[in-house]
Amino acid sequence: MTDEAAKCSGICTEPFLASPPLTMLISGILNPQLNALISRVRHTNSLVIADWAFPFWPQIETVDLSLTAGVPTVLQVLNAVRANWKCDQVFMAREFVSHNDRKTRGAFVKACRGADLQFEPHIEFKKRLPQATGLIRTGDTTLYGNVILISG
DSSP: OHHHHHHHOOOOOOOOOOOOOOOOOOOOOOOHHHHHHHHHTTTOOEEEOOOOOOOTTTTTTTEEEOOOBBSSOHHHHHHHHTTTOOEEEEEEHHHHHHSHHHHHHHHHHHHHTOHHHEEEEEEHHHHGGOOOOOOEEEEOOTTTEEEEEEEE
């Protein structure tokens, strides 16, 4: 028992905490590793949100959120991140357009929330990865549904 605790035998009017109390997150992104990664992405840095099959990049910090096929989706993560994060540009593979239906394409455009969306060949898309601050892996199965977000 600490000296402070011993002094409070019975009624104690002052708390004797060794460290300040922690506040539990109750809304927004709850994953602490994801919050830490997003907090480090600064002006003009990039953040990748990728599907379940995206190649592993050992030089890029990865937060793996994949649970099962389709859980969570890139869109779910993108919507959660964009709720409180400024993004000016989004890059996607051009192949996404030819491999997905109009509804899926529209959902991705909507999730970009007005950021400049650019499509490029998948091989060029992957060349952007080494400069990324981090990568978030999802369980998404959408073909070419990966995004690179450039912070504003």
